């Protein structure tokens with residue numbers, strides 16, 4: 001019954017994609033209003049900022065701290081929160097609070113939004129997500145405020161704490177200082193709280209809920225185990241890589257003591273997946289670190305989280321599939337479980353679209369930006385947008401108007417997910433239950 | 445029976461990889477001898493040149509035309525021919541000519557070398573490959589010689605014709621002029637003959653034989669149809685892309701008349717897949733053209749040909765697999781045929797290794813080469829080596845000794861094929877016929 005199967009996916013996908021688009025346009029309009037900024041901004045800059053906030057990317061063409069009024073900054077924070085937790089979740093929560101019944105249609109949209117396999121328990125999941133968000137962001141905000149209040153006063157200190165907790169847990173990477181978090185390079189209390197929020201946010205609600213429910217590592221789902229192992233491996237490995245590459249670099253970690261070297265190398269490993277805060281000047285990194293950061297940004301965090309990129313699990317599934325080819329096994333397997341062909345194909349499609357988007361995006365930028373800009377800057381910007389990371393080699397403000405549009409579209413694709421967008425655009429195929437004869441093809 | 449299955453692949457793979465390695469070392473030693481060069485070269489340069497010749501890549505650290513004696517140039521031509529047609533083919537041909545019996549073991553090696561599915565008819569295939577090579581290279585050599593003899597005399601003209609026909613049909617890209625084929629940018633008789641040889645060589649023997657045997661397009665195998673359609677699409681599309689990107693560039697096609705613009709844009713579309721000749725200065729290209737060229741180099745030509753890269757069919761199979769995900773079909777299908785899961789997984793593994801090799805290789809180059817060299821140069825060099833293309837942004841001679849080693853290893857991996865190398869290195873897994881329970885993983 002291919003038609004029903006398709007209806008399951010095309011309609012929710014369309015609604016999700018259009019919802020994000022509507023939210024972006026609404027946000028752009030509000031940020032464009034005189035009340036949001038001190039001296040006004042162009043519509044393309046307002047659109048870029050709204051896209052960056054809703055898609056929790058954090059790339060900025062204007063300085064968030066000096067351009068926007070308190071009102072504008074609160075709008076940005078709300079866009080981050082709604083974009084991060086998902087407007088579907090917000091809409092369902094409001095409906096539940098108002099005592100309305102949630103029908104099959106809404107459940108199907110939720111299923112697509114969360115990337116869930118089953119239809120049952122979606123409403124409970126929505127409520128649990130809300131509770132987790134409030135608890136985690138609340139704790140983060142208080143911890144950060146405790147650090148900020150002595151310096152900025154109670155009102156500003158609380159707002160700064162809340163803004164950065166929301167920005168961190170939703171992996172947005174917006175900060176209210178012109179140099180992002182570079183002023184806190186020696187401040188473990190700020191960097192570690194932010195890092196913890198970023199890591200939790202990047203694992204995804206599915207994993208956090210699984211840990212809260214099961215309370216035992218051994219009984220966790222295969223998905224949670226993969227995410228935890230993959231995340232730990234990427235974090236530990238990348239901390240060592242950055243320590244080795246940047247330890248002696250006078251522009252970054254070189255002048256620091258050993259404690260701060262470790263702290264900032266760890267922070268550099270955390271943020272490309274996909275927070276986009278920076279505690280050192282990205283433009284001062286060695287070419288090797290820039291390249292390694294691109295890899296981390298392309299991989300991103302976990303599915304069903306605020307992270308972009310191809311996702312840690314997609315990468316692991318593909319590695320396992322390749323391993324099954326090398327060892328000539330029939331099944332793709334991991335930790336005593338078999339992974340179905342459908343999951344492998346879905347991971348393949350995601351990585352394929354990721355590659356196509358990054359290539360096409362940076363190719364377009366070679367056309368829109370002046371020749372000789374340097375491929376590494378364009379590629380870095382594109383991967384950062386696709387991974388909704390928001391790190392930049394200080395190049396975003398120099399983008400041409402067309403370039404800003406390209407990056408905006410990539411942020412959108414990165415946040416909504418290339419597969420969801422593809423489903424939203426796909427024409428439902430006609431039912432065709434014919435099975436063709438098999439023929440082999442050589443593939444090198 | 446996984447052990448037997450593995451024995452089928454590990455042993456021939458090991459032999460193929462070691463054979464190529466031996467041929468490279470032998471070639472390096474001969475090119476290092478005083479008789480091969482006018483003024484001597486370092487061993488690393490001899491090794492690099494031999495690797496480049498045996499892996500039919502065409503990257504050069506020294507000028508082939510002025511560094512090597514006639515003897516050295518003939519050695520390079522023979523290395524290209526043996527590396528291109530494959531030393532297994534040569535060995536089998538000699539054995540057949542000597543009237544020796546070819547056993548199962550040799551057939552298994554041939555099967556791996558040709559990437560063939562079936563074990564029958566391999567000897568006949570070997571003989572047919574030899575005939576095709578002699579006929580095509582002979583015709584090409586005569587056509588080119590007809591152009592060269594008036595200019596260089598009979599002896600030199602014939603040698604130049606033969607050398608460049610061998611270099612073109614084996615997709616090697618070595619030329620006996622310091623500026624490669626830039627002196628023939630306005631000479632359709634040379635560029636079109638070379639282009640024809642390159643295209644035929646890049647299609648692969650399987651396709652050429654299929655065309656010769658069937659004589660009808662409709663009865664061609666799915667593999668041949670895919671290769672022909674894919675190659676035509678890439679050639680036509682890329683000619684138009686280069687015409688658009690370079691038509692007005694004063695450093696490349698700008699000063700040419702319309703006929704030469706088309707001729708050279710077509711040539712630019714042909715050579716990255718995977719010939720490595722150039723009729724215009726690669727360093728003069730726009731950033732966009734450089735990037736597009738990298739894409740073509742990564743894709744490469746056909747399996748069972750002298751081309752490197754991930755291969756046209758792997759790309760098409762992956763696109764079809766992604767399409768099956770989008771349309772929610774059970775089967776991956778093309779032109780009324782079903783493509784098996786095994787073929788898709790194999791294509792996936794090849795592209796995966798391709799990505800890993802290109803990333804790892806260029807990452808290593810950021811470490812071995814001075815900071816600030818420019819990522820586009822390092823990436824271009826790496827992709828060119830992996831695709832055994834041999835184009836360069838004039839950077840190869842500036843590589844550090846360690847960088848030369850990195851590029852040599854990548855050329856080797858590109859030529860032998862990442863899967864074959866992986867099989868050669870793989871430890872045979874223990875028999876484990878357990879089928880684990882299925883569990884789904886979210887891949888976002």
Ligand SMILES: [K+]
Nearest residue numbers: 057171172389
């Ligand atoms: K971000």
Ligand SMILES: [K+]
Nearest residue numbers: 501615616833
């Ligand atoms: K070549």
